Amino acid sequence: SLLISQNSNTKQPPLSYFVHEKNNNFKTSEELASLVSLHGRTTGADIFNAFKKSVDDLSLQWDKLVGVTTDGAPAMVGEVNGFIGCLKKHIGDRAALLKQYHCIIHQEALCAKYLKFKEVMEFVVSTVNFIRARSLNHCEFQSFLENINATYGDVLYHTEVRWLSWGNVLKRFFVL
Template identity: 50%
Template structure:
């Protein structure tokens, strides 16, 4: 007979714990199993033969002399001690789970605020100082929260992996999805390609997230970016036939009909014999940037920039202007500079100036 058949047979017997076993053999029921109140050993099968054999083998010589009232008092004492110990370990497990959860929450906040991983230790010190004042009896719980730099980095990595897994799982239900691509170079001269995905399922639930951030090694031609994009799509299990559009920044490496990403995607769809709708669109943000460059508003910007520079370039003028705004109790107490490199600053400067 197989082990599975034996387990099934034991479960089918539906053996019940008998209260008399507490006084006879010093055992108590814990869930579906029995546990010895003396040595805390688990007795998996609630059968009197097994219980008696355990007692006679390990504890009979020490406890056989107890009888009557003395035996009942000993059973009551052991049972109370056993229950207290189980509750203690349950509290430890609960506190441990809460500490890990708190560590994940704080790590997520550090990541969202773009703070260094070493900030976790500083946050923990702040919590301990506050705990000493508000609830000193719970200081041990706060000390159990691990927020070292390595732990914070590990928590953020695990959270990011979990979010990506959820996104991939949700993407399997998409009836259609689109992508937005943006390739740029970071401060360390490393080129990255950010891939955003937007999909909709049959219940019209829309999901829009950052799918992946791909580091580019060597050249960043359209074919290089397309190969990374193709690998990402295959890795995430996204079907090509449900990709309906792609948004790019309009650069030649993106939009070229032969060597650009759009052209290579069309070629890929032709190879797969896909006849569904597919559109390549221009990123709206980059359209606004182009419009901002074309619409110079020189007459307006010259006056605004000259005024801002007159106020902010000299310390005395700046201090007098800030004092003037403070006397008027205005909502804003400062002016913003306009930077040609950051095209969004033009609108912000004009709004603040107004």
């Protein structure tokens, strides 16, 4: 079977298309199939047309397409005018068999919400804020890291707006 995964940020092209293939021994391989730059608008139809051109240029078989992974942008997941809607129109009767997956990074974010990291994050964020918010503490901490030849020279701020910063802050905090 063949899984074509599409990962994009519709605000900042290029689009990257990956091909995931499973052979008869159930070994999976992944390869970058195409990198396409979009200019101007990036509607679902624009994204689909770029995808269709890439699939056709690579001579991939549409009947082997079993699943698509996208981000959650409306231009991607829209059932009527989005990429998914255009793709389903194109493959016709097989559309009911098409598996849709949400980007793995976003799945990790959803998972993190249910893991109850509140206590850990409160401690880490308060410690980082204590170090970074006071100039003397921050200078002393950087000097300490320099003296012990630490891999990193500073701690990272956590921002609630970007959930991805949780992982970066925790990783840096743990390493330091």
